[in-house]
Amino acid sequence: MAIITFKGNQVTTFGxxxxxxxxxxxxxxxxxxxxxxSLNDYLGHNVILNIFPSVDTGVCAQSVRTFNEKASQLKNTKVLNISKDLPFAFARFCAAEGLDNVESLSDFRDGxxxxxxxxxxxDGPLEALHSRCVVVLNDKAEVVYTEQVSEITEEPNYKAALESLS
Known part of the structure:
Protein backbone atom coordinates (compact mmCIF):
# COMPACT_ATOMS: atom_id res chain seq x y z
CA MET A 1 0.00 0.00 0.00
CA ALA A 2 1.12 3.51 -0.76
CA ILE A 3 0.34 6.24 1.74
CA ILE A 4 -0.42 9.64 0.25
CA THR A 5 -2.52 12.61 1.27
CA PHE A 6 -5.72 14.27 0.12
CA LYS A 7 -5.90 17.87 1.37
CA GLY A 8 -3.37 16.92 4.03
CA ASN A 9 -5.27 13.87 5.28
CA GLN A 10 -3.66 10.45 4.91
CA VAL A 11 -5.20 7.99 2.44
CA THR A 12 -3.94 4.64 1.18
CA THR A 13 -3.98 2.79 -2.10
CA PHE A 14 -4.54 -0.84 -3.00
CA GLY A 15 -0.85 -1.53 -3.64
CA SER A 38 -5.66 -3.02 -24.16
CA LEU A 39 -1.96 -2.44 -23.70
CA ASN A 40 -1.37 -4.48 -26.87
CA ASP A 41 -3.06 -1.70 -28.87
CA TYR A 42 -0.13 0.58 -28.02
CA LEU A 43 2.86 -1.73 -28.50
CA GLY A 44 5.51 -0.08 -30.64
CA HIS A 45 4.74 3.35 -29.13
CA ASN A 46 6.01 5.08 -26.03
CA VAL A 47 3.03 5.54 -23.72
CA ILE A 48 2.38 8.09 -20.98
CA LEU A 49 -0.36 6.92 -18.63
CA ASN A 50 -1.83 10.06 -17.04
CA ILE A 51 -3.95 8.61 -14.24
CA PHE A 52 -6.22 10.62 -11.93
CA PRO A 53 -9.47 10.59 -9.89
CA SER A 54 -11.77 12.60 -12.21
CA VAL A 55 -11.47 14.90 -15.21
CA ASP A 56 -14.14 17.07 -13.56
CA THR A 57 -11.67 18.47 -11.02
CA GLY A 58 -9.33 21.38 -11.67
CA VAL A 59 -6.00 19.60 -11.18
CA CYS A 60 -7.04 16.56 -13.20
CA ALA A 61 -8.31 18.74 -16.03
CA GLN A 62 -5.06 20.72 -16.00
CA SER A 63 -2.99 17.52 -16.28
CA VAL A 64 -5.00 16.53 -19.36
CA ARG A 65 -4.49 19.98 -20.90
CA THR A 66 -0.76 20.01 -20.14
CA PHE A 67 -0.11 16.53 -21.51
CA ASN A 68 -2.22 17.37 -24.59
CA GLU A 69 0.03 20.36 -25.26
CA LYS A 70 3.24 18.40 -24.68
CA ALA A 71 2.07 15.34 -26.65
CA SER A 72 1.99 17.29 -29.88
CA GLN A 73 5.78 17.66 -29.59
CA LEU A 74 6.53 13.96 -28.94
CA LYS A 75 7.35 11.44 -31.65
CA ASN A 76 5.98 7.90 -31.46
CA THR A 77 4.26 8.65 -28.14
CA LYS A 78 0.68 8.18 -27.02
CA VAL A 79 -0.77 9.91 -23.95
CA LEU A 80 -3.57 7.99 -22.28
CA ASN A 81 -5.75 9.74 -19.70
CA ILE A 82 -7.16 7.13 -17.35
CA SER A 83 -9.75 7.40 -14.59
CA LYS A 84 -13.06 5.86 -13.60
CA ASP A 85 -14.94 8.71 -15.29
CA LEU A 86 -17.56 7.53 -17.75
CA PRO A 87 -16.43 7.66 -21.39
CA PHE A 88 -19.16 10.26 -22.03
CA ALA A 89 -17.57 12.66 -19.51
CA PHE A 90 -14.19 12.27 -21.20
CA ALA A 91 -15.69 12.87 -24.65
CA ARG A 92 -17.54 15.98 -23.43
CA PHE A 93 -14.46 17.42 -21.72
CA CYS A 94 -12.04 16.82 -24.61
CA ALA A 95 -14.52 18.19 -27.17
CA ALA A 96 -15.20 21.31 -25.10
CA GLU A 97 -11.47 21.89 -24.59
CA GLY A 98 -10.45 21.06 -28.18
CA LEU A 99 -8.01 18.39 -27.00
CA ASP A 100 -6.91 16.00 -29.73
CA ASN A 101 -3.35 14.90 -28.81
CA VAL A 102 -4.44 12.61 -25.99
CA GLU A 103 -6.67 9.57 -25.70
CA SER A 104 -9.05 9.06 -22.78
CA LEU A 105 -9.82 5.65 -21.34
CA SER A 106 -12.15 4.63 -18.54
CA ASP A 107 -11.72 1.94 -15.88
CA PHE A 108 -15.41 2.15 -14.95
CA ARG A 109 -16.38 -1.40 -15.95
CA ASP A 110 -14.40 -3.50 -13.49
CA GLY A 111 -11.71 -1.35 -11.88
CA ASP A 123 -10.10 4.61 2.04
CA GLY A 124 -10.85 8.31 2.36
CA PRO A 125 -13.33 10.51 0.50
CA LEU A 126 -12.09 9.32 -2.92
CA GLU A 127 -12.32 5.62 -2.02
CA ALA A 128 -12.49 3.38 -5.12
CA LEU A 129 -11.18 6.13 -7.44
CA HIS A 130 -7.62 6.25 -8.83
CA SER A 131 -4.82 8.17 -7.20
CA ARG A 132 -2.92 10.73 -9.26
CA CYS A 133 -0.08 8.91 -11.00
CA VAL A 134 2.03 9.03 -14.12
CA VAL A 135 3.47 5.81 -15.52
CA VAL A 136 5.65 5.99 -18.63
CA LEU A 137 6.23 2.96 -20.84
CA ASN A 138 8.72 2.48 -23.64
CA ASP A 139 7.74 0.99 -27.00
CA LYS A 140 8.08 -2.54 -25.57
CA ALA A 141 5.62 -1.76 -22.73
CA GLU A 142 8.37 -1.72 -20.11
CA VAL A 143 8.00 0.74 -17.24
CA VAL A 144 10.60 3.52 -17.51
CA TYR A 145 9.14 6.06 -15.06
CA THR A 146 6.56 6.22 -12.30
CA GLU A 147 5.24 8.94 -10.06
CA GLN A 148 2.49 8.69 -7.51
CA VAL A 149 1.82 12.29 -6.54
CA SER A 150 2.15 12.46 -2.76
CA GLU A 151 -0.62 15.07 -2.35
CA ILE A 152 -3.59 14.37 -4.61
CA THR A 153 -4.42 18.07 -5.03
CA GLU A 154 -1.03 18.75 -6.68
CA GLU A 155 -0.01 18.28 -10.32
CA PRO A 156 2.46 15.61 -11.44
CA ASN A 157 6.05 16.34 -12.43
CA TYR A 158 5.50 16.75 -16.18
CA LYS A 159 9.13 17.53 -16.90
CA ALA A 160 10.45 14.34 -15.26
CA ALA A 161 7.84 12.20 -17.02
CA LEU A 162 8.66 13.67 -20.42
CA GLU A 163 12.42 13.48 -19.86
CA SER A 164 12.12 9.75 -19.10
CA LEU A 165 11.47 9.25 -22.83
CA SER A 166 14.73 10.94 -23.88
Missing part, protein backbone atom coordinates in the same frame (compact mmCIF):
# COMPACT_ATOMS: atom_id res chain seq x y z
CA UNK A 16 2.26 -0.11 -5.25
CA UNK A 17 2.92 1.14 -8.78
CA UNK A 18 4.77 -1.24 -11.12
CA UNK A 19 8.54 -1.17 -10.71
CA UNK A 20 10.81 0.56 -13.21
CA UNK A 21 12.16 -2.04 -15.63
CA UNK A 22 9.14 -4.34 -15.19
CA UNK A 23 6.73 -5.22 -17.95
CA UNK A 24 3.61 -3.10 -17.59
CA UNK A 25 0.49 -5.02 -16.54
CA UNK A 26 -1.95 -5.50 -19.39
CA UNK A 27 -5.29 -3.71 -19.15
CA UNK A 28 -8.74 -3.57 -20.69
CA UNK A 29 -10.20 -0.07 -20.63
CA UNK A 30 -13.10 1.63 -22.38
CA UNK A 31 -12.52 4.36 -24.98
CA UNK A 32 -14.88 7.29 -25.56
CA UNK A 33 -16.50 5.38 -28.45
CA UNK A 34 -17.18 2.51 -25.97
CA UNK A 35 -14.68 0.20 -27.65
CA UNK A 36 -12.23 -1.79 -25.54
CA UNK A 37 -8.52 -0.97 -25.53
CA UNK A 112 -9.04 -3.92 -12.69
CA UNK A 113 -6.65 -1.33 -14.11
CA UNK A 114 -6.50 0.45 -10.75
CA UNK A 115 -6.03 -2.83 -8.90
CA UNK A 116 -3.40 -4.22 -11.29
CA UNK A 117 -1.43 -0.97 -11.21
CA UNK A 118 -1.83 -0.70 -7.41
CA UNK A 119 -3.30 2.80 -7.40
CA UNK A 120 -6.96 2.55 -6.36
CA UNK A 121 -7.82 4.34 -3.12
CA UNK A 122 -8.99 1.93 -0.42
Missing amino acids: ELPKIGADAPNFRLTATDLSSK NFGKNYGLTFV
Whole structure:
Protein backbone atom coordinates (compact mmCIF):
# COMPACT_ATOMS: atom_id res chain seq x y z
CA MET A 1 0.00 0.00 0.00
CA ALA A 2 1.12 3.51 -0.76
CA ILE A 3 0.34 6.24 1.74
CA ILE A 4 -0.42 9.64 0.25
CA THR A 5 -2.52 12.61 1.27
CA PHE A 6 -5.72 14.27 0.12
CA LYS A 7 -5.90 17.87 1.37
CA GLY A 8 -3.37 16.92 4.03
CA ASN A 9 -5.27 13.87 5.28
CA GLN A 10 -3.66 10.45 4.91
CA VAL A 11 -5.20 7.99 2.44
CA THR A 12 -3.94 4.64 1.18
CA THR A 13 -3.98 2.79 -2.10
CA PHE A 14 -4.54 -0.84 -3.00
CA GLY A 15 -0.85 -1.53 -3.64
CA GLU A 16 2.26 -0.11 -5.25
CA LEU A 17 2.92 1.14 -8.78
CA PRO A 18 4.77 -1.24 -11.12
CA LYS A 19 8.54 -1.17 -10.71
CA ILE A 20 10.81 0.56 -13.21
CA GLY A 21 12.16 -2.04 -15.63
CA ALA A 22 9.14 -4.34 -15.19
CA ASP A 23 6.73 -5.22 -17.95
CA ALA A 24 3.61 -3.10 -17.59
CA PRO A 25 0.49 -5.02 -16.54
CA ASN A 26 -1.95 -5.50 -19.39
CA PHE A 27 -5.29 -3.71 -19.15
CA ARG A 28 -8.74 -3.57 -20.69
CA LEU A 29 -10.20 -0.07 -20.63
CA THR A 30 -13.10 1.63 -22.38
CA ALA A 31 -12.52 4.36 -24.98
CA THR A 32 -14.88 7.29 -25.56
CA ASP A 33 -16.50 5.38 -28.45
CA LEU A 34 -17.18 2.51 -25.97
CA SER A 35 -14.68 0.20 -27.65
CA SER A 36 -12.23 -1.79 -25.54
CA LYS A 37 -8.52 -0.97 -25.53
CA SER A 38 -5.66 -3.02 -24.16
CA LEU A 39 -1.96 -2.44 -23.70
CA ASN A 40 -1.37 -4.48 -26.87
CA ASP A 41 -3.06 -1.70 -28.87
CA TYR A 42 -0.13 0.58 -28.02
CA LEU A 43 2.86 -1.73 -28.50
CA GLY A 44 5.51 -0.08 -30.64
CA HIS A 45 4.74 3.35 -29.13
CA ASN A 46 6.01 5.08 -26.03
CA VAL A 47 3.03 5.54 -23.72
CA ILE A 48 2.38 8.09 -20.98
CA LEU A 49 -0.36 6.92 -18.63
CA ASN A 50 -1.83 10.06 -17.04
CA ILE A 51 -3.95 8.61 -14.24
CA PHE A 52 -6.22 10.62 -11.93
CA PRO A 53 -9.47 10.59 -9.89
CA SER A 54 -11.77 12.60 -12.21
CA VAL A 55 -11.47 14.90 -15.21
CA ASP A 56 -14.14 17.07 -13.56
CA THR A 57 -11.67 18.47 -11.02
CA GLY A 58 -9.33 21.38 -11.67
CA VAL A 59 -6.00 19.60 -11.18
CA CYS A 60 -7.04 16.56 -13.20
CA ALA A 61 -8.31 18.74 -16.03
CA GLN A 62 -5.06 20.72 -16.00
CA SER A 63 -2.99 17.52 -16.28
CA VAL A 64 -5.00 16.53 -19.36
CA ARG A 65 -4.49 19.98 -20.90
CA THR A 66 -0.76 20.01 -20.14
CA PHE A 67 -0.11 16.53 -21.51
CA ASN A 68 -2.22 17.37 -24.59
CA GLU A 69 0.03 20.36 -25.26
CA LYS A 70 3.24 18.40 -24.68
CA ALA A 71 2.07 15.34 -26.65
CA SER A 72 1.99 17.29 -29.88
CA GLN A 73 5.78 17.66 -29.59
CA LEU A 74 6.53 13.96 -28.94
CA LYS A 75 7.35 11.44 -31.65
CA ASN A 76 5.98 7.90 -31.46
CA THR A 77 4.26 8.65 -28.14
CA LYS A 78 0.68 8.18 -27.02
CA VAL A 79 -0.77 9.91 -23.95
CA LEU A 80 -3.57 7.99 -22.28
CA ASN A 81 -5.75 9.74 -19.70
CA ILE A 82 -7.16 7.13 -17.35
CA SER A 83 -9.75 7.40 -14.59
CA LYS A 84 -13.06 5.86 -13.60
CA ASP A 85 -14.94 8.71 -15.29
CA LEU A 86 -17.56 7.53 -17.75
CA PRO A 87 -16.43 7.66 -21.39
CA PHE A 88 -19.16 10.26 -22.03
CA ALA A 89 -17.57 12.66 -19.51
CA PHE A 90 -14.19 12.27 -21.20
CA ALA A 91 -15.69 12.87 -24.65
CA ARG A 92 -17.54 15.98 -23.43
CA PHE A 93 -14.46 17.42 -21.72
CA CYS A 94 -12.04 16.82 -24.61
CA ALA A 95 -14.52 18.19 -27.17
CA ALA A 96 -15.20 21.31 -25.10
CA GLU A 97 -11.47 21.89 -24.59
CA GLY A 98 -10.45 21.06 -28.18
CA LEU A 99 -8.01 18.39 -27.00
CA ASP A 100 -6.91 16.00 -29.73
CA ASN A 101 -3.35 14.90 -28.81
CA VAL A 102 -4.44 12.61 -25.99
CA GLU A 103 -6.67 9.57 -25.70
CA SER A 104 -9.05 9.06 -22.78
CA LEU A 105 -9.82 5.65 -21.34
CA SER A 106 -12.15 4.63 -18.54
CA ASP A 107 -11.72 1.94 -15.88
CA PHE A 108 -15.41 2.15 -14.95
CA ARG A 109 -16.38 -1.40 -15.95
CA ASP A 110 -14.40 -3.50 -13.49
CA GLY A 111 -11.71 -1.35 -11.88
CA ASN A 112 -9.04 -3.92 -12.69
CA PHE A 113 -6.65 -1.33 -14.11
CA GLY A 114 -6.50 0.45 -10.75
CA LYS A 115 -6.03 -2.83 -8.90
CA ASN A 116 -3.40 -4.22 -11.29
CA TYR A 117 -1.43 -0.97 -11.21
CA GLY A 118 -1.83 -0.70 -7.41
CA LEU A 119 -3.30 2.80 -7.40
CA THR A 120 -6.96 2.55 -6.36
CA PHE A 121 -7.82 4.34 -3.12
CA VAL A 122 -8.99 1.93 -0.42
CA ASP A 123 -10.10 4.61 2.04
CA GLY A 124 -10.85 8.31 2.36
CA PRO A 125 -13.33 10.51 0.50
CA LEU A 126 -12.09 9.32 -2.92
CA GLU A 127 -12.32 5.62 -2.02
CA ALA A 128 -12.49 3.38 -5.12
CA LEU A 129 -11.18 6.13 -7.44
CA HIS A 130 -7.62 6.25 -8.83
CA SER A 131 -4.82 8.17 -7.20
CA ARG A 132 -2.92 10.73 -9.26
CA CYS A 133 -0.08 8.91 -11.00
CA VAL A 134 2.03 9.03 -14.12
CA VAL A 135 3.47 5.81 -15.52
CA VAL A 136 5.65 5.99 -18.63
CA LEU A 137 6.23 2.96 -20.84
CA ASN A 138 8.72 2.48 -23.64
CA ASP A 139 7.74 0.99 -27.00
CA LYS A 140 8.08 -2.54 -25.57
CA ALA A 141 5.62 -1.76 -22.73
CA GLU A 142 8.37 -1.72 -20.11
CA VAL A 143 8.00 0.74 -17.24
CA VAL A 144 10.60 3.52 -17.51
CA TYR A 145 9.14 6.06 -15.06
CA THR A 146 6.56 6.22 -12.30
CA GLU A 147 5.24 8.94 -10.06
CA GLN A 148 2.49 8.69 -7.51
CA VAL A 149 1.82 12.29 -6.54
CA SER A 150 2.15 12.46 -2.76
CA GLU A 151 -0.62 15.07 -2.35
CA ILE A 152 -3.59 14.37 -4.61
CA THR A 153 -4.42 18.07 -5.03
CA GLU A 154 -1.03 18.75 -6.68
CA GLU A 155 -0.01 18.28 -10.32
CA PRO A 156 2.46 15.61 -11.44
CA ASN A 157 6.05 16.34 -12.43
CA TYR A 158 5.50 16.75 -16.18
CA LYS A 159 9.13 17.53 -16.90
CA ALA A 160 10.45 14.34 -15.26
CA ALA A 161 7.84 12.20 -17.02
CA LEU A 162 8.66 13.67 -20.42
CA GLU A 163 12.42 13.48 -19.86
CA SER A 164 12.12 9.75 -19.10
CA LEU A 165 11.47 9.25 -22.83
CA SER A 166 14.73 10.94 -23.88
